[in-house]
Amino acid sequence: MTKRTAYMNARLLDPANGLDQIGNLLVEDGKIVDLGPEIFIGSPPTAEQIIDCAGHCLSPGLFDIRVQVREPGEEHKESIASASQAAAAGGVTAMCCLPNTEPVIDDVSVIEFIARRAREMKSVKLFCYGTLTRRLEGRELTEMALLSETGALAFTDGIKTLRDPLVLRRALSYARTFDILIVQHPEEESLVDDGVMNEGEVATRLGLAGIPSIAEVLIVERDLRILSLTGGRYHAAHLSTAAAIDAVRKAKHDGLNVTCDTAPHYFALNETAVGDYRTFAKVSPPLRSEADRRAVVEGLADGTIDVIASDHAPHDEDSKRLPFAQAEFGIIGLETLLPLTLELYHNGDLSLLDALAKITSAPADLLRRPFGRLQKGAPADLLLFDPNKPRQIDENTFRSKSKNSPFDKRPVQGCVIRTVVEGRTVYSVEA
Amino acid sequence: MTSVQSAPDIAPYRFPHRHLLGIEGLSPTEITAILDLADAYVAQNRRPDKKSDVLRGRTIINLFFENSTRTQTSFELAGKRLGGDVLNMAVSTSSIKKGETMIDTAMTLNAMHPDVLVVRHPDAGAVQLLSEKVTSAVINAGDGRHEHPTQALLDALTILRRRGRLENLTVAICGDIMHSRVARSNMHLLSTMGARVRVVAPRTLLPAEIDRFGVEVYHDMREGLTDCDIVMMLRLQTERMRGTFVPSIREYFHFFGLDREKLSYAKDDAFVMHPGPMNRGVEIDSELADDIDRSVIRDQVEMGVAIRMACLDILTRSDIPN
Numbered sequence: 027m028t029k030r031t032a033y034m035n036a037r038l039l040d041p042a043n044g045l046d047q048i049g050n051l052l053v054e055d056g057k058i059v060d061l062g063p064e065i066f067i068g069s070p071p072t073a074e075q076i077i078d079c080a081g082h083c084l085s086p087g088l089f090d091i092r093v094q095v096r097e098p099g100e101e102h103k104e105s106i107a108s109a110s111q112a113a114a115a116g117g118v119t120a121m122c123c124l125p126n127t128e129p130v131i132d133d134v135s136v137i138e139f140i141a142r143r144a145r146e147m148k149s150v151k152l153f154c155y156g157t158l159t160r161r162l163e164g165r166e167l168t169e170m171a172l173l174s175e176t177g178a179l180a181f182t183d184g185i186k187t188l189r190d191p192l193v194l195r196r197a198l199s200y201a202r203t204f205d206i207l208i209v210q211h212p213e214e215e216s217l218v219d220d221g222v223m224n225e226g227e228v229a230t231r232l233g234l235a236g237i238p239s240i241a242e243v244l245i246v247e248r249d250l251r252i253l254s255l256t257g258g259r260y261h262a263a264h265l266s267t268a269a270a271i272d273a274v275r276k277a278k279h280d281g282l283n284v285t286c287d288t289a290p291h292y293f294a295l296n297e298t299a300v301g302d303y304r305t306f307a308k309v310s311p312p313l314r315s316e317a318d319r320r321a322v323v324e325g326l327a328d329g330t331i332d333v334i335a336s337d338h339a340p341h342d343e344d345s346k347r348l349p350f351a352q353a354e355f356g357i358i359g360l361e362t363l364l365p366l367t368l369e370l371y372h373n374g375d376l377s378l379l380d381a382l383a384k385i386t387s388a389p390a391d392l393l394r395r396p397f398g399r400l401q402k403g404a405p406a407d408l409l410l411f412d413p414n415k416p417r418q419i420d421e422n423t424f425r426s427k428s429k430n431s432p433f434d435k436r437p438v439q440g441c442v443i444r445t446v447v448e449g450r451t452v453y454s455v456e457a
Numbered sequence: 458m459t460s461v462q463s464a465p466d467i468a469p470y471r472f473p474h475r476h477l478l479g480i481e482g483l484s485p486t487e488i489t490a491i492l493d494l495a496d497a498y499v500a501q502n503r504r505p506d507k508k509s510d511v512l513r514g515r516t517i518i519n520l521f522f523e524n525s526t527r528t529q530t531s532f533e534l535a536g537k538r539l540g541g542d543v544l545n546m547a548v549s550t551s552s553i554k555k556g557e558t559m560i561d562t563a564m565t566l567n568a569m570h571p572d573v574l575v576v577r578h579p580d581a582g583a584v585q586l587l588s589e590k591v592t593s594a595v596i597n598a599g600d601g602r603h604e605h606p607t608q609a610l611l612d613a614l615t616i617l618r619r620r621g622r623l624e625n626l627t628v629a630i631c632g633d634i635m636h637s638r639v640a641r642s643n644m645h646l647l648s649t650m651g652a653r654v655r656v657v658a659p660r661t662l663l664p665a666e667i668d669r670f671g672v673e674v675y676h677d678m679r680e681g682l683t684d685c686d687i688v689m690m691l692r693l694q695t696e697r698m699r700g701t702f703v704p705s706i707r708e709y710f711h712f713f714g715l716d717r718e719k720l721s722y723a724k725d726d727a728f729v730m731h732p733g734p735m736n737r738g739v740e741i742d743s744e745l746a747d748d749i750d751r752s753v754i755r756d757q758v759e760m761g762v763a764i765r766m767a768c769l770d771i772l773t774r775s776d777i778p779n
Binding site (some may be wrong): 225 | 481527559583585600638666670
């Protein structure tokens with residue numbers, strides 16, 4: 027017994043193939059079986075379910091590759107269930123979560139636990155990273171190859187920088203043996219010291235300890251040197267500074283196997299968002315100067331930055347309603363990833379397809395997943411959205427357990443109408 | 458006949474702020490109003506009967522999350538001389554870490570209907586955060602390295618009473634600018650009032666983009682002090698003296714400590730200020746600190762009580778809702 031769903035009258039957007047056309051799409055048994063302007067012409071679809079897309083955009087669902095779900099360990103901040111709901115509402119059909127849970131994901135059993143919880147949820151696809159080093163201590167490598175077989179998509183010490191150059195050298199070399207991707211949070215901790223926001227005039231005025239922007243490029247440049255020695259696949263997470271983006275641009279030009287991502291807050295905000303000690307704008311790496319913000323946009327436009335990931339970092343009120351220095355670092359992002367990425371399109375910095383590629387096909391290619399594109403045989407992970415509808419971001423509508431977003435009340439354009447995972451609707455604006 | 462005196466006779470002035478959280482953003486008129494009122498309170502404090510009834514029936518709570526002797530005493534005395542009821546609450550940061558948050562503490566106190574909360578906290582912005590959660594007026598008695606407005610006001614009053622003006626005076630602020638809330642408040646106040654401000658420090662003790670504050674930056678004491686009217690020394694925390702800010706006390710004193718020889722580069726009648734407590738032999742020569750012809754450190758303490766009386770008075774007169 028097969029189940030067929032026809033999506034009629036949609037603006038089909040497939041960034042991977044440059045497709046932007048009005049047409050229809052047919053889903054059968056959770057897979058895309060046909061799409062295009064011609065299908066169903068002359069013969070009405072014989073599907074159990076027909077969805078009129080009313081000319082709205084139908085694209086691959088978003089793949090958010092940097093999410094902290096806080097389960098296991100900190101379920102009062104977020105859980106697999108609440109993060110899945112937030113993802114679905116944000117048009118995210120797959121996410122890859124960081125391994126800094128409690129316990130950390132450095133063991134096959136934790137990966138199996140997460141996979142089982144995700145299956146029970148029957149919602150969005152949930153993947154995870156494994157830790158690069160045992161207990162995130164930065165010394166001994168984890169069983170990367172075994173963890174990889176169990177389902178870890180790549181390896182990282184999450185929100186901690188792998189500091190030791192020898193360990194990084196061995197990690198890259200060993201990972202190369204198995205063609206495994208290594209992801210770094212690039213920040214020289216000794217320069218961060220007790221810093222809580224970007225170093226500069228704003229921090230000086232507020233009397234807050236600053237984090238110099240070179241803390242980022244120092245690690246990126248060092249890592250690229252090591253990468254040129256070892257080979258392998260290296261990915262720098264959430265780049266925020268012009269200098270680090272430049273370093274990656276040069277390395278790519280030189281043929282190194284490097285990729286990088288950024289988060290929406292690094293192109294949508296600058297350090298002035300901290301304003302009068304707004305802890306919701308406290309994030310690691312910190313919001314930078316306006317020149318850095320523009321460099322992030324430039325890096326996205328010229329292809330230096332491959333991926334946009336939300337860097338979803340939920341924190342409850344008790345972790346944020348504190349003096350700035352004591353508050354936790356982090357911003358939630360699953361439910362704002364789409365409209366903020368669309369700002370790049372509305373501002374004329376990227377085409378609609380190029381902007382969408384950063385959150386669909388590019389992350390899927392990076393982590394070698396078979397989704398993130400509209401093509402026959404691919405999983406029917408779909409996003410139906412209106413890219414233009416004006417609205418205000420409202421924290422009261424967030425599904426996430428935590429509300430720590432500096433974007434509350436921000437006027438944006440674009441909203442999710444329906445989110446579909448393997449043919450199943452997991453979010454619908456009408457519901 | 459009553460021994461209780463009323464408020465000094467100044468023109469009625471309505472201070473347009475609910476709280477005093479910092480100097481940044483205050484206008485010259487607002488600063489002058491506080492200084493004028495405080496000047497009148499100096500006279501009251503020198504009388505045998507120092508008490509008035511300006512704050513009779515009012516409750517002032519000194520809420521200190523960081524140790525302080527002189528600032529807390531000064532606020533306490535200010536409140537009592539105005540006839541208010543003053544309560545001191547020292548909250549060690551360790552008990553905060555045990556569970557109750559700063560905001561919980563503030564809400565508890567707020568329920569007791571104080572009229573003014575005087576708050577000191579080791580974190581920048583903490584006093585502002587607290588002011589958003591309470592119904593009383595809040596005075597910032599120092600928040601991290603951000604601001605210490607009453608210190609800058611008492612420094613200004615000290616200068617004003619010695620020189621008769623603030624505009625066109627050259628003031629050198631010397632020492633640990635980076636970690637100093639006193640330096641920040643003074644930079645804002647002095648430049649707002651038309652003084653020329655210099656900062657003198659090794660580069661490790663200057664915060665990023667300090668030149669954006671409209672101050673002249675020096676790294677040499679003799680150059681920085683040349684033709685100055687006033688030398689303002691800052692306290693250097695000794696734990697910052699050994700390590701990566703400054704290699705040693707000996708080296709710091711040699712190059713940045715104030716002694717008579719370095720002071721000789723300033724104007725002949727230049728005087729020396731220090732917010733206290735002093736590290737004798739670290740940032741200032743001990744004998745120079747005690748020289749009543751050059752050092753006005755004791756004046757500063759006296760002006761402190763008058764300034765705090767003026768701030769308590771002006772904020773309790775204000776009827777701006779929170």
